[in-house]
Amino acid sequence: MKIGLGLLQILALTCLLAPARATEADPEIMLGQMLMLGFRGERAGEGDLPLVMELIRQGRLGGVILFDRDSSSGGGPRNIRSREQLRALCAELNRVAPMPLFIAVDQEGGLVQRLKPAQGFRGLPSASEMGRLSAEEVFKLAAGQGLEMAEIGLNLNFAPVIDLDLNPKSPAIGALGRSFGVLTKDAARLGLAFMRGLNSAGVIACFKHFPGHGSAAQDTHLGLADISASWRPEELEPYRFLLAQPGAYAVMAGHLFQRGLDSRLPASLSPRIIDRLLRDDLGWQGVVFSDDLQMRAITEHYSLRETLRLGIQAGVDVFILGNNLDYRQGLAEEAWLTLMDLYRQGEIPQERLRRSFARIQDLKGQLNR
Numbered sequence: 001m002k003i004g005l006g007l008l009q010i011l012a013l014t015c016l017l018a019p020a021r022a023t024e025a026d027p028e029i030m031l032g033q034m035l036m037l038g039f040r041g042e043r044a045g046e047g048d049l050p051l052v053m054e055l056i057r058q059g060r061l062g063g064v065i066l067f068d069r070d071s072s073s074g075g076g077p078r079n080i081r082s083r084e085q086l087r088a089l090c091a092e093l094n095r096v097a098p099m100p101l102f103i104a105v106d107q108e109g110g111l112v113q114r115l116k117p118a119q120g121f122r123g124l125p126s127a128s129e130m131g132r133l134s135a136e137e138v139f140k141l142a143a144g145q146g147l148e149m150a151e152i153g154l155n156l157n158f159a160p161v162i163d164l165d166l167n168p169k170s171p172a173i174g175a176l177g178r179s180f181g182v183l184t185k186d187a188a189r190l191g192l193a194f195m196r197g198l199n200s201a202g203v204i205a206c207f208k209h210f211p212g213h214g215s216a217a218q219d220t221h222l223g224l225a226d227i228s229a230s231w232r233p234e235e236l237e238p239y240r241f242l243l244a245q246p247g248a249y250a251v252m253a254g255h256l257f258q259r260g261l262d263s264r265l266p267a268s269l270s271p272r273i274i275d276r277l278l279r280d281d282l283g284w285q286g287v288v289f290s291d292d293l294q295m296r297a298i299t300e301h302y303s304l305r306e307t308l309r310l311g312i313q314a315g316v317d318v319f320i321l322g323n324n325l326d327y328r329q330g331l332a333e334e335a336w337l338t339l340m341d342l343y344r345q346g347e348i349p350q351e352r353l354r355r356s357f358a359r360i361q362d363l364k365g366q367l368n369r
Helices: 007-023 027-032 049-057 083-096 135-152 184-200 233-242 272-281 304-314 331-344 350-368
Strands: 035-037 063-065 102-105 107-109 204-210 250-253 287-290 319-321
Touching (some): 027 331, 027 350, 035 331, 049 331, 083 102, 083 135, 107 135, 135 184, 184 233, 204 233, 204 350, 250 272, 272 304, 304 319, 304 331, 319 331
Parallel strands (some): 035 063, 063 102, 250 287
């Protein structure tokens, strides 16, 4: 990986992390590292960016996710307008961060890309279009995209999607061209090429949506997606292959309900699916991100407190709160305070917190390679 840290960041990181690792006595920072937030604002001083930057400065926010459109206000501009503007925004965020900061986007290609050619960015074809290319061609596309992202200051891409195209009418996957294809071998080989392309530029890839979204007839943005009758065991095969590869660092758990895997909870909140299936059965030791916790698949059934409590118990390492589908000023602080209260009430064991913190810091260590 090729993204480096300045000397001051390294010194600050050493001061902050050494006591936390030695004594496990700094839960404020460890819990903050488990949060990734979306916000309004294209430059310092706009929207809720001042509050977000203060939380970053305090170590209470481990990452941000950026969007080009503000969904909750009808689709107006949000964080991304041009290359120069975005580079300046990333620089401002990194400037106040006492330790490496995840700055993430969803840059899959096609209909799901925050960096659009109309704004002066390189852009990518859709996954369905890339599914007709060779692995070498996909590698080159992802490497070019990764170089642009790294130059701007972005370091984490929530892509590639490795869901199988089992339902071409799936409103969240097949109908949007977000799958490489129906075959596990295509998802595996092209997912690997995409990951390696990003990694070659110093950008982390995140595979999604575990344990497989491609058969769903529902969109988790809008409500519960029950895949109990449509999900197939072969949807795990791309994960089984890809998560064992060098350079695989992150996976996203989807808000998918599969009664045969867990009769009570969606994958993103399920110990059976994350701790047992993903970690124990598939052997995954890297970071698990939740999908956006403001999707209605979650918010229609759980409060923020219950969501975070269940996610902690399930084994999620980083909680994404896009703050875009349903904007709430002060959401990051609310989430951090909720985690702190759960910790003080004994709902987050020290060992559980330590494991997530260690995985997150190991992943952030890749940003300096």
